[in-house]
Amino acid sequence: MTGSRLVAIGHYQPEKVLTNDALAEMVDTSDEWIQRRVGIRTRHVAAADESVSDMAAEAAQKALANAGLTGPEIDLVIVATCTSHERSPNVAARVANRLGITAPAALDVNTACSGFPHALAMADLAIKGGSATKALVIGVEKLTDFVDWSDRTTCVLVGDGAGAVVVTASDTAEISPVVWGSVPEMGRAVLIEGKGGSFSQEGRTVYRWTTTSLPDIARTVCERAGVAPEELGGVILHQANLRIIEPIAKLIGAVNAVIARDVVDSGNTSAASIPLAFSKLVERGELTSGSPVLLFGFGGGLSYAGQVVRCP
Incomplete structure (x- = not known):
């Protein structure tokens, strides 16, 4: 195998949806002002007891199911996030444990908004180099834990959620050089x-x-x-x-x-x-x-x- 390919994808968003009109009751803003400046109408907000690891595991489980794979078949887990309160074990290790992934390389990547393509590149390089065969790559954030809800310039922007892909070894390179x-x-x-x-x-x-x-x-x-x-x-x-x-x-x-x-x-x-x-x-x-x-x-x-x- 000389390349890698993306074989499946999945995502997760919290149930709570916060509209612009609801935000306008919390801070000096309006639906018209928000849509004109950034184009946002709604965002999802995680529950107080819903962690970055929880959301990451949900998205990863869906990606695995869509790939027709089980946890033990994965040998690399990379999570891109900048909002985890969990320092050790990292989010990747927590997700691996939740999904029954045994003995994977498990690491987190923090380059904020560009984290997912960074993490995907690392998985691609690991597979091409022979250090992994099947990888889970996850992007996840709970930005609402790090927002000042009285600041109308930033609180209108953020939401919570996760997305995950499964990457496997391939005869052809279907992920280009980063x-x-x-x-x-x-x-x-x-x-x-x-x-x-x-x-x-x-x-x-x-x-x-x-x-x-x-x-x-x-x-x-x-x-x-x-x-x-x-x-x-x-x-x-x-x-x-x-x-x-x-x-x-x-x-x-x-x-x-x-x-x-x-x-x-x-x-x-x-x-x-x-x-x-x-x-x-x-x-x-x-x-x-x-x-x-x-x-x-x-x-x-x-x-x-x-x-x-x-x-x-």
Whole structure:
């Protein structure tokens, strides 16, 4: 086996849905103001006793079921998250224990909003290098634990949820080489800092960086994959803001692709946003199996990562 492929996907969101109108009763905002600025209508909020590990395990179990695999067949678990209160054992080990995965390599990755494509790249490289054969890659966040509900500039943005994929060894490389990097000197533009700290960001700085710098990087991802932007079947960007997603997708030149807009219903779920949006598109039959799909994450760090995968 000289490559890897994505064989199944699944997602999980908490039951509670928080609408813009409900937020307007908590803070000085309105449905019109929120939709005009970021495009969000609703977001899901985890229960107080629902942990990052709980949500990750739910999404992972669905991905395993969709792959027709059981826990003991998995030998690598990677979880992308920046909001776990659990330090040791890490989230990956907790998920492995819950799902009956025996003796896996289990690690967490924290690059915030670009965490999932970072984690997927690590799984791809491990499988190509012969260190794993079947991997679970999970993006999960409980951002509502780290938001100031009196700050209308940030509390309207975030939501909770998880998405997971199963990656296996393959005769062909169906996950392209990752293009990743960061801008450390701009890292303070997105923060969750200190014990009990709240999520904060410099919105204008992030907007300028994403809309001016990232389209060229995303096109480089396509070049590394040997796929022209117009050949893409789907574009799944980090679901941060509809005013960021739509301009980037247009500038990439993906004129024939389905563009993920799950931010409208789920808000910004950081590392969970890409697999969550991907899973919903697959579940609804909006993507064709085998079609090339661009995954591209960006945000806290400021970091970015992306690859082209074949849709399961």
